[in-house]
Amino acid sequence: MSALRPFRVGVLTLSDKGSQGQRVDESGPVVEDLLAPVGEVVHVAILPDDLASIASLLIAWTDQENLDLIVTTGGTGLSPRDVTPQATMQAIDYEIPGMAEAMRMQSLQKTPHAMVSRAVVGVRKQTMIINLPGSPKAARENLETLLPALPHALAKLGGDPSDCA
Numbered sequence: 001m002s003a004l005r006p007f008r009v010g011v012l013t014l015s016d017k018g019s020q021g022q023r024v025d026e027s028g029p030v031v032e033d034l035l036a037p038v039g040e041v042v043h044v045a046i047l048p049d050d051l052a053s054i055a056s057l058l059i060a061w062t063d064q065e066n067l068d069l070i071v072t073t074g075g076t077g078l079s080p081r082d083v084t085p086q087a088t089m090q091a092i093d094y095e096i097p098g099m100a101e102a103m104r105m106q107s108l109q110k111t112p113h114a115m116v117s118r119a120v121v122g123v124r125k126q127t128m129i130i131n132l133p134g135s136p137k138a139a140r141e142n143l144e145t146l147l148p149a150l151p152h153a154l155a156k157l158g159g160d161p162s163d164c165a
Helices: 027-035 051-063 084-091 097-108 112-116 136-146 150-157
Strands: 007-014 039-047 069-073 121-124 127-132
Touching: 007 027, 007 051, 027 039, 027 069, 027 136, 039 051, 051 069, 051 084, 051 121, 051 127, 084 121, 084 127, 097 112, 097 121, 097 127, 097 136, 127 136, 127 150
Parallel strands: 007 039, 007 069, 069 127
Antiparallel strands: 121 127
8 A cells, every 4th residue: 555545445236127227236235345445436337237338347446546445245146147257357357266265265154146147356456346245244244354465465566575474
């Protein structure tokens, strides 16, 4: 983290019904609240489950808005419209598998359904992108798993030269 500014964060909710106003998004606000200690949420959006639109916004928020962190909610399961992981894979340069594994491992202690999560965590340029489930409870639990490591990881992505020890 730069000493001059807080981390800049975007929260993207993926929901066909939410994007059409047919359902109130509850997971996005939960994620925003949890991220308040990590950085300043400067962009919030809701999109339908459309691969091209999701990938395009992830790329724009990285390349044009220079966000440090983008957190998505929704679209990580097995239904045909769940395309968030595919869109994220199109946008990122590389994965951070340990973070996605940690979320699934923690979730498996609560439900066997966690093993069907396809959530991805990765990096595009110096922006970390984290996929969370769409359920407010699951989004909270998954993000809480990552919160202890997020400031360090974001600082390293931003070029922090200090030792990790």
